[in-house]
Amino acid sequence: MTRPLRVGIAGLGTVGASVIQILARRNEILTQRHGRSVQVTAISARDRTKDRGFDLSTYRWFDDPLALATSDEVDCVVELVGGSEGTAREIVETALTAGKHVVTANKALLAKHGLALARLAEQKGVALAFEASVAGGIPVIKTLREALPGNAISRLYGILNGTCNYILSRMEMEGLTFQECLKDAQRLGYAEADPTFDVEGFDTAHKLAILTSIAFETEIDAEAIYVEGISSITPLDLTMASELGFRIKLLGVAERNAMGIEQRVHPTMVPKSSAIAQVMGVTNAVTIDADAVKELTLIGPGAGGDPTASAVVADIADVVLGKAHHPFGCSVDRLERASRAPMQRHEGGYYIRLTVHDRPGVAAGVAMRMAEAEISLESILQKRSEKAASQDKHGRSGAPVPLVLITYAATESAIRSAVERISGDGLIAEPPQVIRIERE
Amino acid sequence: MTRPLRVGIAGLGTVGASVIQILARRNEILTQRHGRSVQVTAISARDRTKDRGFDLSTYRWFDDPLALATSDEVDCVVELVGGSEGTAREIVETALTAGKHVVTANKALLAKHGLALARLAEQKGVALAFEASVAGGIPVIKTLREALPGNAISRLYGILNGTCNYILSRMEMEGLTFQECLKDAQRLGYAEADPTFDVEGFDTAHKLAILTSIAFETEIDAEAIYVEGISSITPLDLTMASELGFRIKLLGVAERNAMGIEQRVHPTMVPKSSAIAQVMGVTNAVTIDADAVKELTLIGPGAGGDPTASAVVADIADVVLGKAHHPFGCSVDRLERASRAPMQRHEGGYYIRLTVHDRPGVAAGVAMRMAEAEISLESILQKRSEKAASQDKHGRSGAPVPLVLITYAATESAIRSAVERISGDGLIAEPPQVIRIERE
Helix, strand or coil, X not given: XXXXXXXXXXXXXXXXXXXXXXXXXXXXXXXXXXCCCEEEEEEECCCCCCCCCCCHXXXXXXXXXXXXXXXXXXXXXXXXXXXXXXXXXXXXXXXXHCCCEEEECCHHHHHHHHHHHHHHHHHHCCCEECXXXXXXXXXXXXXXHHHCCCCCEEEEEEECCHXXXXXXXXXXXXXXCXXXXXXXXXXXXCCCCCCHHHHCCHHHHHHHHHHHHHHHCXXXXXXXXXXXXXXXXXXXXXXXXXXCCEEEEEEEEEEEECCEEEEEEEEEEEXXXXXXXXXXXCEEEEEEEECCCEEEEEEEECCCHHHHHHHHHHHHHHHHCCCCCCCCCCCHHHCECCCECCHHHCEEEEEEEEEEECCCXXXXXXHHHHHHCCCCEEEEEECCCCCCCCCXXXXXXXXXXXXXXXXXXXXXXXXXXXXXXXXXXXXXXXXCEEEEECCC | CCCCEEEEEECCCHHHHHHHHHHHHCHHHHHHHHCCXXXXXXXXXXXXXXXXXXXXXXXXXXCCHHHHHHCCCCCEEEECCCCCCHHHHHHHHHHHHCCCEEEECCHHXXXXXXXXXXXXXXXXXXXXXXXXXXXXXXXXXXXXXXXXXXXXXXXXXXXXXXXXXXXXXXXXXXCCCHHHHHHHHHHCCCCCCCCHHHHCCHHHHHHHHHHHHHHHCEXXXXXXXXXXXXXXXXXXXHHHHHHCCEEEEEEEEEEEECCEEEEEEEEEEEECCCCHHHCCXXXXXXXXXXXXXXXEEEEEECCCHHHHHHHHHHHHHHHHCCCCCCCCCCCHHHCECCCECCHHHCEEEEEEEEEEECCCCHHHHHHHHHHHCCCCEEEEEECCCCCCCCCCCCCCCCCEEEEEEEECCEEHHHHHHHHHHHHHCCCECCCCEEEEECCC
């Protein structure tokens, strides 16, 4: 039997602790299955004294994670420190340079430096594996990398941030505001004290950048992603969506079109009957559209110690089996530098909620501006304000009322220009809400 | 560059033709990605003259598939003939014996002879890969084999037969009978002229047997599976299910319990909110419950030329990469001969639809029998027959009416004995309908 794969773990939060426990629990089974055991030999974290629920004394402790990353007693470094710079980056670079395999859950690091790190790993002939960096326990990277070689992928889209999906699910089910749900998410530990990174879509963007690269064999290009968060979504939008047969999800979407690769993160209307619309709470999901397999959807826990550790352990097993060679599914040199399809040229259906003054000719004025921009309307929904105290003889109150338009496929620039003109016409009382529609 | 992997394909139906087209289309990409090209060198089918939409003349034609299976020009045999015996079995045995890798979509062969074939493959040091044998394009075998090494799996369940799901979906959505939907399924090519194999659950059982073996590291034991089909399901059952918050799906379920491995195929009530309940039409889905990842659901096309070929090509790519070593995820010798958990001891919730005579004391009599068998009822739903012409002063017509019981967890044997006693009491006018409930 080959000598054990010796693993050093840097970062001992819930994921790191769970990795240690899983490897202990599954040690015998994995050894028999793979013909080689995995042995955690070294650990490092900021605070040695913290009670983590298990005995640290059997592992060699490193105060300096960079010493762990170069230790002779470590073949594979598991980086669970987090962050795109500083310690995490140094650990990974140092470990790869020292010829160690690296397994990481660090999406920010991958999104920013993935290409350079993958090149380094390839030069050194070691693995750089990061299944846990996207969608927690869902094996979406393995699926993209290994399960679809016969497929040209045309689009992928996913719910990649549990915090946002939790907030949107509760807003929809309970009619609450964004702020109310955010507070609950923070109380339950689903959201950080500063929630910007999650709710404004940046976390989703990091994960999307990684998936895009693997799916389309392109260089990671996180900066090309159009990003819009969920903080502007109101209970009224969710009600309107429901009436129109949609749900609103924060999606990361990547697709190949005539102009290149389009990557975008924004609140999205998805048909209620779609698989992804059913995904509620902190659960994540990814749908892949490809020419041979048509449509594949993976649903599972997007975060949490055990599910994320499950992905880390799967990566470690692939290292044991010598299976984790090309970080992005093909050699880094083969990754194409894709043209960025500009968001202005995005084409799709749109939901536009205007808050209009309840006066004669407003709907006609709005419709005219849409027609001028050559935007066809699939439906128009006007809601009478229930609060309106007084009405004229036509039943109009003069108070602002919502007017919702659903468009057929139109370009982002056409929508933007039409909405701008409508604003300029003085027809609306509040900034307009624009939500893109994603069809199956 | 290594010399090409030379592939011989036996069986040129829609899947075989699609495999050839995909390999041609993706040849350059796969070669660059894997550092080794795949070349179809040999083909065999029953009818050489049939127009398959592409030029056969560039491949060496074998009238005898066994000659293809031993040809010096073939490294990997793709068996797409089908059937658990006869030609298909001979091709696979012959190819493995001759030291060729085998990729197959043949669930019947695997379910019956998988263990012996896997042993043969291991002895010869070649791959036996069969992703396409279960759930078409969904990479469920790769997921079970490679993505979950850190997990002890407790249960898996799936919609593994598109024909049945199509029929149940249409029955539910359109209020049609089983026979009406079956006819449409046959007309659309979703069901065979003799639909028994699909609608009575045998096809699902074959697929379940394969998944069970990989998930629980047990010897394949298709004969241990309790099998019940969907032909007894009525529109009334689907309506009742919907009113109670369920949908009815034909599921294959495998779980490990105190008595061993329980494997069963039967119409199942699943909560409407579950991921699997959303899966309509010919689509397949599998949910895996495991200790670390919690719950993972994969949804995709369960059949069809291109999706199935997608899985075949993924297996071929794994052969190219030398990744397909243990057919069942671990060496055959490690597969445990599992105790069969008897169906009589199955424990779960039940839906029982009785057609009772609309007389005083009937509900009480039914409830008494349930209590005698120590079965607790979660709900009772009695529907008045709308057809009843005359009623007595209490509004009873004397005509048979449905009485639906939903039980808390009870054993199969308790349910069976209670239902038998109720029948013996003369309380019911028609054979009872019993449908098991599967909770998330």
